Amino acid sequence: MGEAIEDQQVPPSPIPGQGRIERPPTKVGWHIASVYRCGLLDAEPVNRAIDAAFRMLDEQDFNRRSHFVEDRFENVYLDLSHMPALIPVMDQAIACASLILERPSEALRFGFWFNAMAPGQSTSLHTHEEDDELLSVVYYVTAARDSGDLLLYDGPATVRIRPEAGTFLFFPPDLPHAVETNRSQEPRLSIGINIGPR
Numbered sequence: 001m002g003e004a005i006e007d008q009q010v011p012p013s014p015i016p017g018q019g020r021i022e023r024p025p026t027k028v029g030w031h032i033a034s035v036y037r038c039g040l041l042d043a044e045p046v047n048r049a050i051d052a053a054f055r056m057l058d059e060q061d062f063n064r065r066s067h068f069v070e071d072r073f074e075n076v077y078l079d080l081s082h083m084p085a086l087i088p089v090m091d092q093a094i095a096c097a098s099l100i101l102e103r104p105s106e107a108l109r110f111g112f113w114f115n116a117m118a119p120g121q122s123t124s125l126h127t128h129e130e131d132d133e134l135l136s137v138v139y140y141v142t143a144a145r146d147s148g149d150l151l152l153y154d155g156p157a158t159v160r161i162r163p164e165a166g167t168f169l170f171f172p173p174d175l176p177h178a179v180e181t182n183r184s185q186e187p188r189l190s191i192g193i194n195i196g197p198r
């Protein structure tokens, strides 16, 4: 079960892949070969804008919904043009992915979707492998305390990562993962991104 990459162009400004890298992506943990973390500078206003824009959306704004599990679509898709507030996030995702993959950002394309988990909801076990993805990403827009840790299943090891708003995690597309139940009182909003070759 995976996510197809939709070939979307970042609008001309800012320059695709020219995200403001404060620090290069860093490896997370010693027991997993290739999970990286990276941050977004000045993430707070960006996240506020995305969260506000997401709350304004209605069903017609989504061009696709998938992974219907326990009464909700875990993944909802829309065009980047519907939400310009996402541009800095996609720009930074490509910039970090370019460093991790050691490929020029112009050689990468991406697709994305939202995962909005209300209190009491979780995300079922899945991978992002489908086609020719090189790298998968999650970016946290809102992640209150106890809103659900990310669980990565790497062979015998289960790696638990607490979500942090304003950060990206990069992992192999075929790595199975799930999200624990949101036990906070707040919605937990994340963006899944698949990156592939252009």
Ligand SMILES: [Fe+2]
Pocket: 126, 127, 128, 177, 192
């Ligand atoms: Fe995922």
